Amino acid sequence: MRPFTRRHFLVAAGASTVAAMFPHAVRGQAARPHVVVVGGGFGGATAAKYLRHWGAGAVDVTLVDSRPNHPSCILSNLVLNDQVTLRSITFGFDGLSSRFGVRVVRDRVDRIEPDLRQVRLASGEHVRYDRLVLSPGITFDRVPGLDSRLVPHAWKAGGQTHLLRRQLAALPSGGTFVMSISPVPYRCPPGPYERACVVADYLRREKGGGQVIVLDANPQIIAERHTFTTAFEQTYAGIIDYRPDTSVVEVDSAGRALHTAAGEVVRGDVANVIPAQRAPGLLRRAGLVNDASRRWAGVDPLGYESTAHPGIHVIGDAQATGQPKAGHIANAEAKICADAILRAFEGLPPDPEPVTNSACYSPITSDTASWLTAAFRYDAATGAMKVVPESSGEAESPTRENYRDMFGWANNLFADTFGLS
Ligand SMILES: Cc1cc2nc3c(=O)[nH]c(=O)nc-3n(C[C@H](O)[C@H](O)[C@H](O)COP(=O)(O)OP(=O)(O)OC[C@H]3O[C@@H](n4cnc5c(N)ncnc54)[C@H](O)[C@@H]3O)c2cc1C
Incomplete structure (x- = not known):
């Protein structure tokens, strides 16, 4: 430049x-x-x-x-x-x-x-x-019955994040956390799966166990599939209950009950609905x-x-x-x-050939993380940004080293973005 x-x-x-x-x-x-x-x-x-x-x-x-x-x-x-x-x-x-x-x-x-x-x-x-x-x-689509003062999305950081944290802290021992994931495209593809892991880890460490029910409107895990499948089926076996193809169409906010398109009602002690976005x-x-x-x-x-x-x-x-x-x-x-x-x-x-890249670390437990990276290059034939396959991929497995690197990566991004250096 x-x-x-x-x-x-x-x-x-x-x-x-x-x-x-x-x-x-x-x-x-x-x-x-x-x-x-x-x-x-x-x-x-x-x-x-x-x-x-x-x-x-x-x-x-x-x-x-x-x-x-x-x-x-x-x-x-x-x-x-x-x-x-x-x-x-x-x-x-x-x-x-x-x-x-x-x-x-x-x-x-x-x-x-x-x-x-x-x-x-x-x-x-x-x-x-x-x-x-x-x-x-x-911004979020409206979900009938959803009152984010009772059922936070915590998908824009701030007061909503604190509210969900307080609700989790008050969750009874062995309690149930139910969350929903909106259809793609939404903000931060691995973010909801990461949240399921973080909450499951918290329940196991601080609440003597419990259950995390994940209602995903998508047909399958849409980012870091290998990592999150392993986490859900092995690391958090018996805690995370992952249900693909399950859309939430209505919420009883006071009762923390999520109504699915298939007519099921799923209740939690704490509920977290991430609505569709635009x-x-x-x-x-x-x-x-x-x-x-x-x-x-x-x-x-x-x-x-x-x-x-x-x-x-x-x-x-x-x-x-x-x-x-x-x-x-x-x-x-x-x-x-x-x-x-x-x-x-x-x-x-x-510039006729712009290239962008994205890295993302996902905490899986309180001391391990995985990562995902993707690069995109402008394709003049279609006028679109196309994935560069050789520069994109995910971590083989979550490690402690990744967990430490996550903070270095984030601090560099924060400093660059907000003019701290
Ligand atoms: C739980 C979670 C984890 C995430 N983790 C990662 C991660 O590990 N890596 C990663 O790359 N991304 C991550 N993301 C995604 C990332 O936060 C968003 O993609 C990113 O913030 C989008 O940037 P933006 O500039 O579009 O919007 P934002 O960063 O949301 O900024 C929008 C700003 O616009 C202001 N604003 C809005 N409307 C107006 C208006 N009318 N007038 C004045 N100001 C206005 C708002 O106050 C806000 O400050 C995560 C997201 C979530 C929810």
Whole structure:
């Protein structure tokens, strides 16, 4: 990646075209292009940082997040069995502002107005942009009867994670934990299976046993199949009861009872329903949710520019390139997106052969973990990101070394994303 300088920009654009390209230009002089980034999670924080870092100060960047900080979903299953605290995986945006000069605004974006190239905030303020990057994560489908104050999803880290942890701590000895997994695609493919293992381990160590019932809407385990099949059938034999092809269609939240499509009612002392997911309504209202399923935002993987509105980019879980919905790959997508935007400001095309990669560690017990890795390369013939088989795979078995490496991997990702180094 070449650093983008103001000189590059002016030479490439030509002074006479600058005012037409950037609405901020005043009195014939170009203002710096302004990129607004919505969402300070794994995609958005990384994009904001690298736009400033690689842009060498020639691009103004405003990051808008409705929260003062970002509680990471990554490692959040380990809050459930007290291996980490939520506080230790919650990141502010100070590094992005003090080290990289990102302007951080705490507010909620309520509306995108592509024709005016502006976003409207909950406070009523409008923020104009030359390019807009959206990384707002996911929203959930409604499940009849589901009240997440009683039956948490804990699939967005924060208060929900603490609630599920408290419920588990109060679970009676030998009690039952019942959880549901939504159909693909959902955030973090191995995450629910990892959660089943973490809870089973906790019940065995802290509650003298118990049962974990996993109702999976999918026909089989969809990530790290070998690892989780072994864990369910051997490590946690007699504790984990895995039931594929089992969709939850209704919930009695007060009774912690999950009703399945087959008419069965499965009760637990603690229930955890992870509903089906899609791109947030903010994107739908702006006409950005246009993939074949009408659930995710269609983008060109060369720079994550929307196929519905030019100048708007969607990265992370909300987009529809078919890559896993994971924080590591959101970080990689953000860099490709930032590079493409900086090139566009220089009048250059995006990198024609982007490559992304994702690694993920899954704790299996309180001191062992497995891993999964996948790489994707742009395929010009289809315009899609394709798996690179020789660079993708999973660990042979969970080990203590993997468990230690998991924290190194996560800390590197946190530092890179939130501008801590
Ligand atoms: C239990 C669990 C474990 C996981 N483990 C892993 C793992 O090991 N490895 C891995 O790679 N991934 C993992 N993931 C997945 C990962 O957390 C997500 O894929 C990743 O967070 C997606 O990044 P994002 O930028 O799309 O969204 P997010 O990181 O969710 O960020 C979205 C941000 O946007 C903000 N926002 C949303 N709407 C608005 C709005 N309208 N206005 C202003 N701000 C807004 C939110 O406050 C939030 O800060 C895990 C997920 C879970 C649930």
